[in-house]
Amino acid sequence: MLATGVVGAVDDPWIRWDWTTRHLDVIGAALSQHIELTVVAVGLGVLIALPLGLLAWRERVLRGPVISLTGILYTIPSLALFSLLIPITGLSILTAEIGLVSYTLLILIRNIVTGLDAVPAEVREAARGMGYRPRKQLFQVEIPLAIPSIMAGIRIATVTTIGLVTVTALIGEGGLGSLIYDGLLRDFKTPLLIGSVLSVALALVADLSLSGLQRVITPWSRGRATT
Amino acid sequence: MTFIGEVIQWFLNGSHWQGDGGIPHRTLEHIELSAVSMLAAMAIALPVGIVIGHFGRGGTLAINISNVGRALPSFALLVIAFELFGLGAFNGAIPPFVALVALGIPPIVTNSYLGMREVDADIREAAKGMGMRARLVLWRVELPIALPFIMAGIRTSAVNIVATATLAALVAWGGLGRFIVDGLGQQEYPMLYAGAILVGLLSLIVEFSLAGVQRLVTPAGLRTSKSIQKEEALGTSFDSAAVLA
Incomplete structure (x- = not known):
C-alpha cells in the first residue's frame, strides 16, 4: 500500500523524516480515514443508543436485558467480533463499522440511563407542578440535566473508538492503524511510530474538543467544578 | 448453513485438539500470558492506587491515568513493545507481556483510588475513636x-x-489469537471463526466469574448501597470512574 522505503534495516531509527515528508499524503489519508471511521461509528452509536437508553430508563424491565446484551458485545474482544462478522459482511468497511458501533453502545446507553436517573426528584416534581407535559419535561428538563453524563459517555466512546479503529487494519481498514500494521509487517519503525503518536494525539484532541462542546451546550453548569 | 457446518467440522477434527497448535495448548498459552500480565499489573497498580487513595493526594493523577490509558491503542502498544524488545526470551512473550501490563495498570489504579475515597471520613474517625491504629483502620x-x-x-x-492477548498473536506469541490471525492470513474462515468463538467464550467466562467474585467480596453491609448496585448493573466501573472525572 505504501510506496517503497528502505525496509527492515538493522539500525532502523524510530523516525525517518525523509520518509515522513515524502509520504505526507499517505499519512493524511490514513488520518482522515481514521476520523471518518470514528465519526461514523460514534454518530451511529448515539443514534442507536439514545432511543434504547430512553427505553431502558423508562421501562425498568428492559434495563437489565439492554445493559447485559450490550455488555456482552462490549466484552467480546474486538478482533474476535470483527472475525465473527467477516463471513457475513466480508472484509469491508461495513464489518469495521458494525464492530465499532457495537462497542460504543454499552458506554453510551449506560451514561444516558445514569444521567437521567440522576435528575433530582424535586426537579421532576417542580416541572410537573409548573404544568410540563411528560414529553416536554423529558426534552426540556430531564435530557438537558443529563447532558453532562451523556457527553461523558460520548467522550469515552470516542476515545475508545479511536483506539479500536487501529485494530481494523487487520481487516483491511484501519486509518492510522494501517500505518502501524504496515510498519510491523515491513519491520520499519517510522510509519509505526507516526501511526501510534497520531492516534493518541487524535484521541486527546477529540476528548478536549468534546469537553469544550459540553461547556458550550450546558452554560448553566459552568462555574461549577466540572473537570 | 454450510459455513456453520465447516466450523463444526473444524471443532470436531481431532488434530485440532492435539499438539502445540491445538486448542488446549493455545488456550493454556492465552491464559498463561494473561494471568502473568495480570499479576504483574496488580503488583504495581494496587499499592499505588491504595496509597494515593489512603492519603488522598494525587487524585487527579489517579483519575487521569485511565483516561490516558484509554487513549493508548492496545494495538500500537503491542507493536511498539515488539519493536523495543524484539522476540527475546520465553518464545517472544516479553513484548506482549510488557504491553499487557501497561494496559492493565490504569483501571486498577483508578478504581482502587476511587474505592479508598469512597470510605466516609466519619467512618475513619469512628474507627480511630474506637482506638484502632492507623494500620488497623486501613486493613x-x-x-x-x-x-x-x-x-x-x-x-x-x-x-x-x-x-488484547488475542492481538499478541500478531507480533509473536501464540494463544487463541493465533487461530484468528492465521485464519485471516490464510483466508481459512472456519479456523478464524473457531478462534473468534473461543476467544469470545474465554472473555465472557473471565468477565462473569470476576463479576461473581466482586459480588462475593462486597461486605454484607454494603450490598444494598446504591453505588455498589450501580457498579454491578453497569459492569466496567473503569468507565464510570471517568464519568465522575
Missing part, C-alpha cells in the same frame, strides 16, 4: 469498604488483558 475498615471497587478495577483490567 479492617478502609480496604473492606474499598474492596468491591478494587475488584471492579481488576475485572476491567482482566477483561482488557484477555482481549
Whole structure:
C-alpha cells in the first residue's frame, strides 16, 4: 500500500523524516480515514443508543436485558467480533463499522440511563407542578440535566473508538492503524511510530474538543467544578 | 448453513485438539500470558492506587491515568513493545507481556483510588475513636469498604488483558489469537471463526466469574448501597470512574 522505503534495516531509527515528508499524503489519508471511521461509528452509536437508553430508563424491565446484551458485545474482544462478522459482511468497511458501533453502545446507553436517573426528584416534581407535559419535561428538563453524563459517555466512546479503529487494519481498514500494521509487517519503525503518536494525539484532541462542546451546550453548569 | 457446518467440522477434527497448535495448548498459552500480565499489573497498580487513595493526594493523577490509558491503542502498544524488545526470551512473550501490563495498570489504579475515597471520613474517625491504629483502620475498615471497587478495577483490567492477548498473536506469541490471525492470513474462515468463538467464550467466562467474585467480596453491609448496585448493573466501573472525572 505504501510506496517503497528502505525496509527492515538493522539500525532502523524510530523516525525517518525523509520518509515522513515524502509520504505526507499517505499519512493524511490514513488520518482522515481514521476520523471518518470514528465519526461514523460514534454518530451511529448515539443514534442507536439514545432511543434504547430512553427505553431502558423508562421501562425498568428492559434495563437489565439492554445493559447485559450490550455488555456482552462490549466484552467480546474486538478482533474476535470483527472475525465473527467477516463471513457475513466480508472484509469491508461495513464489518469495521458494525464492530465499532457495537462497542460504543454499552458506554453510551449506560451514561444516558445514569444521567437521567440522576435528575433530582424535586426537579421532576417542580416541572410537573409548573404544568410540563411528560414529553416536554423529558426534552426540556430531564435530557438537558443529563447532558453532562451523556457527553461523558460520548467522550469515552470516542476515545475508545479511536483506539479500536487501529485494530481494523487487520481487516483491511484501519486509518492510522494501517500505518502501524504496515510498519510491523515491513519491520520499519517510522510509519509505526507516526501511526501510534497520531492516534493518541487524535484521541486527546477529540476528548478536549468534546469537553469544550459540553461547556458550550450546558452554560448553566459552568462555574461549577466540572473537570 | 454450510459455513456453520465447516466450523463444526473444524471443532470436531481431532488434530485440532492435539499438539502445540491445538486448542488446549493455545488456550493454556492465552491464559498463561494473561494471568502473568495480570499479576504483574496488580503488583504495581494496587499499592499505588491504595496509597494515593489512603492519603488522598494525587487524585487527579489517579483519575487521569485511565483516561490516558484509554487513549493508548492496545494495538500500537503491542507493536511498539515488539519493536523495543524484539522476540527475546520465553518464545517472544516479553513484548506482549510488557504491553499487557501497561494496559492493565490504569483501571486498577483508578478504581482502587476511587474505592479508598469512597470510605466516609466519619467512618475513619469512628474507627480511630474506637482506638484502632492507623494500620488497623486501613486493613479492617478502609480496604473492606474499598474492596468491591478494587475488584471492579481488576475485572476491567482482566477483561482488557484477555482481549488484547488475542492481538499478541500478531507480533509473536501464540494463544487463541493465533487461530484468528492465521485464519485471516490464510483466508481459512472456519479456523478464524473457531478462534473468534473461543476467544469470545474465554472473555465472557473471565468477565462473569470476576463479576461473581466482586459480588462475593462486597461486605454484607454494603450490598444494598446504591453505588455498589450501580457498579454491578453497569459492569466496567473503569468507565464510570471517568464519568465522575
